[in-house]
Amino acid sequence: MNKLERSFYRKSSIQLAQDLVGKVLVHKINGQKVSGRIVEVEAYMGIEDKAAHSYGGKRTKRTEVMFGMPGILYVFLIYGMYSCVNIVAGELEEPQAVLIRGIEPLDGVDKMAFNRYGKTFEELSKKERVNITNGPGKLCIAMGIDKTANGVDLCKDDFFVEDDKCRPEIVSSKRIGIDYAEEAVDFLWRYHIKDNRYVSKG
DNA sequence: TGGTCGATCAGCT
DNA sequence: GCTGATCGACCAA
Numbered sequence: 371m372n373k374l375e376r377s378f379y380r381k382s383s384i385q386l387a388q389d390l391v392g393k394v395l396v397h398k399i400n401g402q403k404v405s406g407r408i409v410e411v412e413a414y415m416g417i418e419d420k421a422a423h424s425y426g427g428k429r430t431k432r433t434e435v436m437f438g439m440p441g442i443l444y445v446f447l448i449y450g451m452y453s454c455v456n457i458v459a460g461e462l463e464e465p466q467a468v469l470i471r472g473i474e475p476l477d478g479v480d481k482m483a484f485n486r487y488g489k490t491f492e493e494l495s496k497k498e499r500v501n502i503t504n505g506p507g508k509l510c511i512a513m514g515i516d517k518t519a520n521g522v523d524l525c526k527d528d529f530f531v532e533d534d535k536c537r538p539e540i541v542s543s544k545r546i547g548i549d550y551a552e553e554a555v556d557f558l559w560r561y562h563i564k565d566n567r568y569v570s571k572g
Numbered sequence: 573t574g575g576t577c578g579a580t581c582a583g584c585t
Numbered sequence: 586g587c588t589g590a591t592c593g594a595c596c597a598a
Contacts, residue, residue, distance in 0.1 A: 412590070414590075421590070422590090423590080430583075430584080431582095431583080432582075432583065432584095446582090446590085447580095447581070447582065447583095448589060448590065448591060449579075449580070449581085449588090449589060449591050449592080450579070450580030450581035450582080450589090451579060451580055451581080451591080451592080452591050452592070454590060454591080456590085469590055471590085501592095501593095505591070505592070506590070506591070507591045507592060508591085508592075545590075546590075546591095547589080547590050547591075548590060550588095550589085551590095
């Protein structure tokens with residue numbers, strides 16, 4: 371359709387976060403397309419952001435990809451069992467990223483349903499249909515994203531973001547699960563589509 | 573509808 | 586040894 375190129379990602383994570391809401395994340399697994407509209411994100415601003423893994427310029431094996439090219443994926447393991455996926459923003463050597471917190475399933479809904487619950491989308495209960503991708507760990511399971519996707523370039527063929535010209539109303543709020551981040555807990559760096567059921571909270 | 577709690581492990585200290 | 590950008594199960598009311 372309309373795959374976004376490198377220049378789209380080369381901007382601050384706050385800007386990129388807002389631009390990503392409403393776009394479509396696509397993952398092709400062995401030729402099978404799985405996709406969903408990005409409905410909720412959070413910006414992590416890097417060096418000066420106490421909530422970011424790269425706060426203070428912390429550069430380790432884990433955070434290394436955030437220092438890389440904008441438009442690549444940063445995938446990390448949280449609580450020993452869930453993956454979270456980010457899109458790297460900013461310039462090279464500027465460790466910013468946008469966390470994807472919720473998507474609305476579009477293509478490959480049966481594949482997603484199988485990844486999450488081992489059954490077809492049709493067979494899911496009402497609750498399961500919402501819970502399929504309304505959280506950062508959940509959407510990674512549904513879309514088949516794990517640590518092997520760390521560092522993958524969204525400007526290539528099997529993983530990318532496209533613009534289908536959807537322009538929903540976006541609202542901002544405080545980021546979730548960062549109680550340790552002192553003054554940064556109050557920054558309104560979470561953005562989501564208003565009234566969308568696949569938003570994780572609020 | 574909301575609170576608490578266990579799972580499970582890489583990256584730090 | 587401790588902790589976390591989470592989730593789901595369980596329990597109380």
